[in-house]
Amino acid sequence: MLKTFRIGGIHPKENKISAGNAIQPIAIPDQVIIPLSQHIGAPCQPVVKKGDNVKVGTLIGKSVGFVSANIHSSVSGTVLKIDKTLDASGYKRDAVFIKVEGDEWESSIDRSPDLKKSCDLVPGEVLDKIAAAGIVGMGGATFPSHVKLTPPPGTKAEILIINGVECEPWLTSDHQLMMEKADEILVGTTLVMKALKVQKAIIGIENNKQDVIALFTQKVKDYAGIHVQPLKVQYPQGGEKQLIDALTGRQISSGALPISVGAVVQNVGTVFAIYEAVQKNKPLVERVVTVTGKEVKQPCNILSRVGIPLSDLIGVAGGLPETTGKVVSGGPMMGKALASTDIPVTKGTSGILIIPTLEAKRNAMKDCIRCAKCVSVCPMGLNPTLLMNLTEYEVWDRAEKEHITDCIECGSCSYTCPADRPLLDYIRLGKGKVNGIIRTRKN
Amino acid sequence: MEQKLIVSPSPHVHSGDTIEKNMYNVLIALIPAFLVALYVFRLDALIITACAVLFCVGFEYLIVKYIMKKTPTVGDGSAIITGVLLAFNVPADLPLWILAIGCLFAIGVVKISFGGLGNNIFNPAIAGRIFLLISFPAQMTTWPAAATATATDAVSSATVLGNLKLSPETLPSLQTMFLGTEAGSLGEMSTLALLIGLFYLLWKKTITWHIPFSIMATVALFTGILYAFDPVPLYNPLIHLFSGGLMLGAIFMATDYVTSPMTRKGMLIYGVGIGFVTVAIRLWGAYPEGVSFAILLMNALTPLINNYTSPKRFGEVVKHG
Numbered sequence: 001m002l003k004t005f006r007i008g009g010i011h012p013k014e015n016k017i018s019a020g021n022a023i024q025p026i027a028i029p030d031q032v033i034i035p036l037s038q039h040i041g042a043p044c045q046p047v048v049k050k051g052d053n054v055k056v057g058t059l060i061g062k063s064v065g066f067v068s069a070n071i072h073s074s075v076s077g078t079v080l081k082i083d084k085t086l087d088a089s090g091y092k093r094d095a096v097f098i099k100v101e102g103d104e105w106e107s108s109i110d111r112s113p114d115l116k117k118s119c120d121l122v123p124g125e126v127l128d129k130i131a132a133a134g135i136v137g138m139g140g141a142t143f144p145s146h147v148k149l150t151p152p153p154g155t156k157a158e159i160l161i162i163n164g165v166e167c168e169p170w171l172t173s174d175h176q177l178m179m180e181k182a183d184e185i186l187v188g189t190t191l192v193m194k195a196l197k198v199q200k201a202i203i204g205i206e207n208n209k210q211d212v213i214a215l216f217t218q219k220v221k222d223y224a225g226i227h228v229q230p231l232k233v234q235y236p237q238g239g240e241k242q243l244i245d246a247l248t249g250r251q252i253s254s255g256a257l258p259i260s261v262g263a264v265v266q267n268v269g270t271v272f273a274i275y276e277a278v279q280k281n282k283p284l285v286e287r288v289v290t291v292t293g294k295e296v297k298q299p300c301n302i303l304s305r306v307g308i309p310l311s312d313l314i315g316v317a318g319g320l321p322e323t324t325g326k327v328v329s330g331g332p333m334m335g336k337a338l339a340s341t342d343i344p345v346t347k348g349t350s351g352i353l354i355i356p357t358l359e360a361k362r363n364a365m366k367d368c369i370r371c372a373k374c375v376s377v378c379p380m381g382l383n384p385t386l387l388m389n390l391t392e393y394e395v396w397d398r399a400e401k402e403h404i405t406d407c408i409e410c411g412s413c414s415y416t417c418p419a420d421r422p423l424l425d426y427i428r429l430g431k432g433k434v435n436g437i438i439r440t441r442k443n
Numbered sequence: 444m445e446q447k448l449i450v451s452p453s454p455h456v457h458s459g460d461t462i463e464k465n466m467y468n469v470l471i472a473l474i475p476a477f478l479v480a481l482y483v484f485r486l487d488a489l490i491i492t493a494c495a496v497l498f499c500v501g502f503e504y505l506i507v508k509y510i511m512k513k514t515p516t517v518g519d520g521s522a523i524i525t526g527v528l529l530a531f532n533v534p535a536d537l538p539l540w541i542l543a544i545g546c547l548f549a550i551g552v553v554k555i556s557f558g559g560l561g562n563n564i565f566n567p568a569i570a571g572r573i574f575l576l577i578s579f580p581a582q583m584t585t586w587p588a589a590a591t592a593t594a595t596d597a598v599s600s601a602t603v604l605g606n607l608k609l610s611p612e613t614l615p616s617l618q619t620m621f622l623g624t625e626a627g628s629l630g631e632m633s634t635l636a637l638l639i640g641l642f643y644l645l646w647k648k649t650i651t652w653h654i655p656f657s658i659m660a661t662v663a664l665f666t667g668i669l670y671a672f673d674p675v676p677l678y679n680p681l682i683h684l685f686s687g688g689l690m691l692g693a694i695f696m697a698t699d700y701v702t703s704p705m706t707r708k709g710m711l712i713y714g715v716g717i718g719f720v721t722v723a724i725r726l727w728g729a730y731p732e733g734v735s736f737a738i739l740l741m742n743a744l745t746p747l748i749n750n751y752t753s754p755k756r757f758g759e760v761v762k763h764g
Binding site (some may be wrong): 332418 | 448449450451453454455456457460461462464467519558559560561562594651653700701703705706707737753754755756757758759
């Protein structure tokens with residue numbers, strides 16, 4: 001029996017049609033828009049002004065506060081303006097607009113393709129480099145990596161977990177990155193192990209990526225303390241709590257952080273970015289984005305600079321099909337539906353999924369028949385239909401007692417419901433409300 | 444961009460599961476038992492089942508459309524199931540006007556007046572059967588001899604459970620009970636056919652094992668302990684498992700989504716309760732059969748069970764370290 005997490009879970013159709021398509025480049029447009037808020041935490045303070053010349057890798061936004069991450073220019077050219085632009089959630093955020101001129105990189109960046117294995121830095125220096133390069137969690141959560149790699153006082157990391165699960169259907173950007181940059185990812189892993197001062201790392205990979213499992217099982221022989229663990233295909237295995245459970249058998253208690261069980265989780269894309277930051281002095285200015293969907297002409301994996309509009313990437317994949325009803329940034333389970341394809345690629349853009357109109361519309365909701373399928377699929381062991389009712393009738397104290405704040409918003413309940421009830425919509429609303437009440441009580 | 448994009452919160456995909464699919468899976472699972480009924484009671488089985496379905500669907504359509512003034516919901520298949528299950532719970536020669544009253548009670552009073560599918564407290568078919576049993580005790584407890592009966596295989600017009608207390612020497616063989624040619628209500632007789640239905644429902648993940656298994660295990664264990672002390676047919680666990688409405692009730696009636704608990708723990712409590720009450724009525728009650736009363740009673744306790752059982756939460760049980 002393959003390992004997996006122990007509570008709930010679903011197995012949606014995988015649809016990984018872009019798997020095996022080599023990572024391809026994309027032409028840089030005349031103008032890029034680089035948002036100053038690409039991470040969880042405080043937005044960056046701009047450190048450039050209109051008319052400034054920038055190169056690839058020039059710092060343009062400085063992190064403010066501990067939970068924040070630097071932002072660098074992904075192109076060379078002239079700053080046009082600092083203005084508002086729409087983000088994936090539909091909010092207007094500050095962004096740096098840059099007119100592209102040539103492709104000149106900062107001289108400190110090592111652009112050679114050679115693998116650099118050795119690293120003489122001490123753990124603190126590795127962390128400083130990660131912070132300086134503006135690395136954030138690239139699985140989609142975009143939590144600043146240097147914060148995650150600095151365990152709070154009184155806690156100690158015992159094991160590093162590398163998330164190569166890519167449990168969202170359709171997405172293949174991590175899959176392809178692992179196939180093409182295996183050594184870089186493994187060196188990156190040793191760097192993170194060094195920063196955390198841990199001796200052991202496990203790379204969790206779902207069993208639908210046999211090629212990656214074979215490659216990594218072969219490669220890890222050259223790296224001390226790193227193991228590969230194939231996992232049963234089960235959504236949401238890429239969720240931090242689920243992955244730690246699957247790989248170590250440890251379950252994090254309600255409200256606690258992974259470090260409470262001695263674990264730190266990093267996505268493979270993040271680890272690759274850490275390798276480039278530490279060994280090549282390269283800040284996080286580009287990432288792999290999957291562009292895919294049922295009617296997409298050429299599903300592909302693109303290495304895109306941050307700031308290029310999504311419409312350019314969709315162009316590379318053969319353009320927006322006429323049947324398009326919904327464009328999702330991220331995967332179908334947790335991604336965000338976009339109002340426009342003009343928004344730029346950011347550090348957290350793992351994929352663009354294009355859904356035909358026929359499949360983009362929801363069915364009308366029926367009365368709950370209490371089949372309890374939502375209860376059996378919930379990976380957090382909650383009762384989604386009860387939480388939806390409590391939210392509908394605004395019974396916040398009971399909702400808190402039923403642990404509404406434990407919800408990880410994976411969407412397994414809504415996915416499963418035979419009565420088409422929008423369980424997660426309500427729970428998300430109730431969770432926000434209850435979190436607000438808890439915050440007010442603390443103050 | 445010319446076309447407007449649809450914006451909605453995640454998730455953006457759905458399993459494709461529907462209420463109808465689940466209901467029709469239950470109907471498919473009832474086919475083996477229906478075939479046995481056809482074999483045993485011939486045309487009577489067809490007439491009773493067809494009429495019960497017609498009455499239930501018809502009453503639901505008319506009540507929802509003309510009294511509730513809402514869009515009829517008969518397409519979801521739940522009224523068909525109520526009809527089939529009610530038919531399976533009555534003798535094959537029940538007068539059709541009595542059957543019609545049972546259907547009207549099940550659909551009109553037990554289902555629609557509580558708000559329709561999803562809102563009823565009691566299983567409509569069970570409540571309909573009990574209503575008929577109390578209102579028409581004579582017609583509901585005389586069973587026709589099976590069309591397949593011969594002089595040698597001891598099929599009589601009294602049920603196994605009826606004979607168990609009164610004249611245990613006339614019991615049919617366990618094999619007859621398992622295959623289902625003894626006397627009884629239309630669809631409850633063949634344990635084998637009902638078990639095939641159970642495996643289909645488990646395979647399709649329409650239901651989980653918790654409710655049927657806990658009912659059967661409780662009945663087997665309870666009577667088994669008594670049988671160990673006093674091995675008379677009255678306490679024989681196999682007779683209790685294979686006779687009466689136990690299999691039909693455990694597999695198809697107790698597992699009704701709407702009226703059974705939502706958590707695994709709750710399902711087990713509910714199943715044990717049904718098994719316990721069933722055996723208690725069968726052994727010490729006035730009625731020979733207790734499955735429907737047991738289910739009705741546990742239906743009433745379901746909201747309470749739901750309130751006091753929570754699913755096993757992540758991180759709650761497993762100690763780390």
